Amino acid sequence: LKEEEKPPKNDRMPPYFKEFFKLYLESEGKENKQEIPWEDRLAALYYAYAMKNSNKFVRDWFCLNLNINNMLTAITCRKHGLDKAGYIVGDNEVAQALRTSNARDFGLGDTVDYLPDLQRIAEENDLMVREKKVDLLKWQWLEEHTFFKPFDIESVFAYLLKLEMIERWVTLDKVTGEKTFREIVGAMKKGSENALEEFKRNNDK
Structure with a gap:
């Protein structure tokens, strides 16, 4: 990259990675005054792209x-x-509020309905338990946002995300991972049966 002075041509490379390379190369030889670590800057570009x-x-x-x-x-x-300002990633409404507000709820109590859950999760000292609770919160979000879309691409994407969670937990905790896997398979079967019955009822009309 340094020799070519530009990122290689690769259509499969995500656009945000090209932007990151450009920023990184431009910083070479300059005094580094940035407060945000490079890994956080890359994460911010990733989320902005997604x-x-x-x-x-x-x-x-x-x-x-x-x-x-x-x-x-x-x-x-x-x-x-x-100083939280140096650790917050991204520039959406929530990120801006977190950087600037000193209120207990960061001024987000009326806009982020899961904030109380996160505050309770943050009090958990066992990191493994805390990770599981965070994943459970995400799992519930996926359930709520795909409940009425059993045949849509959103449900397929949600199942892939859930399977990724399960795969991660199987490597960390085999018993919990297997139990969660059985639960998701059961939920998938039940969801498919309910969706099929609803499909039949709608078409019988």
């Missing part, structure tokens, strides 16, 4: 993940007396 997706469900999913990570980060910074 939240421009043409599918609203996909946009909302990545926005949810960004908000959850940022809110847990802000809560942790407050607990340990750190």
Whole structure:
């Protein structure tokens, strides 16, 4: 990259990666005054790119993940007396509020309905338990946002996301992972049966 002075031509490379390379190369030899680490800057570009997706469900999913990570980060910074502004990623409405507000709920109590859940999760000292609770919150979000879309692409995407969660937990906790896998398979079967019955009723009319 340094020799060519520009990123290689690769259509499969995500646009945000090209932008990151450009910013990184431009910083070479210059005094580094940025407060945000490079990995966080890359994460911000990643989320910004994902939240421009043409599918609203996909946009909302990545926005949810960004908000959850940022809110847990802000809560942790407050607990340990750190300057949260240097750790918040992205520039959406929630990120801006987290950087500037000193209110207990960061001024988000009326707009982020899952904030109380996150505040309780942040109080959990067992990191493994806390991770599971965060995944459960995401799981419930996926359930709520695909309940009326059993045949849509959103449900397929949601199942893939759930399977990714299960795969991660199987490697960390085999018993919990297998139990969760059985639960999702059962939910998939039940959801398919209900959707089929609804489809039949609508077409019989």
